[in-house]
Amino acid sequence: MEGVGLAVVGSGLWSGYYVAAGQRHRRADTVAVCNPNLPSAQRVADRYGVARAVGDYAELLASDDVNAVAIVTPNDSHAELAVAALEAGKHVLCEKPMALDLAEARRMQEAADASGLVTGINFTWRHPSAARYARDLVESGEIGRIYHVFGCFQQGWLRDPNTPRVWRLRREKTGTGTLGDIGSHILDLAEWVTGHLITSVVADLETFIDERPLPEGGRGPVDVDDAASVLARFEDGAMGTFTSSRYVPGQGMDQRLEVYGEKGAFIMDFNDQQHLRVSIGRFAREGQMIDVPIPPRFATTPERYLGQNVSNFIDAILGGTSMSPSFAEGVHNQALLDAVVQSAASRSWADVD
Numbered sequence: 001m002e003g004v005g006l007a008v009v010g011s012g013l014w015s016g017y018y019v020a021a022g023q024r025h026r027r028a029d030t031v032a033v034c035n036p037n038l039p040s041a042q043r044v045a046d047r048y049g050v051a052r053a054v055g056d057y058a059e060l061l062a063s064d065d066v067n068a069v070a071i072v073t074p075n076d077s078h079a080e081l082a083v084a085a086l087e088a089g090k091h092v093l094c095e096k097p098m099a100l101d102l103a104e105a106r107r108m109q110e111a112a113d114a115s116g117l118v119t120g121i122n123f124t125w126r127h128p129s130a131a132r133y134a135r136d137l138v139e140s141g142e143i144g145r146i147y148h149v150f151g152c153f154q155q156g157w158l159r160d161p162n163t164p165r166v167w168r169l170r171r172e173k174t175g176t177g178t179l180g181d182i183g184s185h186i187l188d189l190a191e192w193v194t195g196h197l198i199t200s201v202v203a204d205l206e207t208f209i210d211e212r213p214l215p216e217g218g219r220g221p222v223d224v225d226d227a228a229s230v231l232a233r234f235e236d237g238a239m240g241t242f243t244s245s246r247y248v249p250g251q252g253m254d255q256r257l258e259v260y261g262e263k264g265a266f267i268m269d270f271n272d273q274q275h276l277r278v279s280i281g282r283f284a285r286e287g288q289m290i291d292v293p294i295p296p297r298f299a300t301t302p303e304r305y306l307g308q309n310v311s312n313f314i315d316a317i318l319g320g321t322s323m324s325p326s327f328a329e330g331v332h333n334q335a336l337l338d339a340v341v342q343s344a345a346s347r348s349w350a351d352v353d
Contacts, residue, residue, distance in 0.1 A: 021307025177224030
């Protein structure tokens with residue numbers, strides 16, 4: 001294949017990162033932006049200089065210059081869009097969470113398996129410098145057997161009760177609330193950094209404000225979680241504690257991961273991409289934790305890491321290989337989210353299918 005023609009499906013905030021990443025790749029280009037709301041698609045196409053905007057998805061899939069699609073739409077459309085693209089012979093990169101529920105995610109995986117095409121899920125936060133260096137410390141053996149993993153992904157944008165009920169606050173559109181939006185990220189990041197999967201959970205979900213203003217006027221119910229707390233067991237026996245919330249003020253995007261093991265430990269803070277706080281080697285033996293500069297080989301920029309999965313997706317297509325995060329990893333993450341929901345409803349431990 002000489003090059004990849006990428007079409008971005010969706011024209012919300014995150015679509016721009018996909019469009020730009022496709023344009024930056026030396027052997028690809030973003031050839032179309034698609035949305036049934038054609039004026040919205042046209043605005044994104046105009047902003048980034050994309051050749052055309054398309055309102056009809058079937059028309060897009062019939063286009064010979066489109067080899068791959070990136071699905072950047074609300075969660076309820078992921079399965080239908082992905083399966084149609086795969087059946088049309090297009091490679092698929094999809095936003096997370098993969099689907100509304102595990103049954104939909106498995107249907108997407110079955111279509112991917114039948115197609116033999118490249119598929120991927122956009123777990124963005126694997127790619128900043130601090131996350132990559134944290135994973136390297138684990139892989140190099142500096143931490144040893146892991147005992148405890150603590151993680152959080154928290155925001156504060158929903159504290160105002162007059163914030164409108166956007167689509168992210170409707171179960172029919174999202175499946176879950178904070179859990180699927182940002183909780184899925186911290187759970188994936190913990191597994192990716194440690195190299196071990198979560199096998200069981202016990203969880204609590206809460207909706208703090210159950211009614212909000214509607215954009216068209218009046219008020220409507222909020223039927224998804226505003227916050228999630230999860231206790232987890234990893235396959236290697238490590239214990240995990242995770243929180244995600246949209247009600248934590250003062251820190252913008254608060255994403256942290258702490259890992260404690262037999263030989264050492266580290267604290268990763270997303271808001272410091274220059275250092276990790278570590279206790280390894282002689283510092284661990286003396287009970288000290290210090291700030292260590294992240295080596296230059298892990299250096300990146302927001303522009304690069306926000307589009308890294310798009311670049312990896314294109315590279316996999318060109319190279320005839322698979323990519324990670326794959327649809328299979330998306331299915332596992334969806335199974336994990338479903339287990340959290342099951343546990344919260346039953347107020348008991350749930351295994352991850």
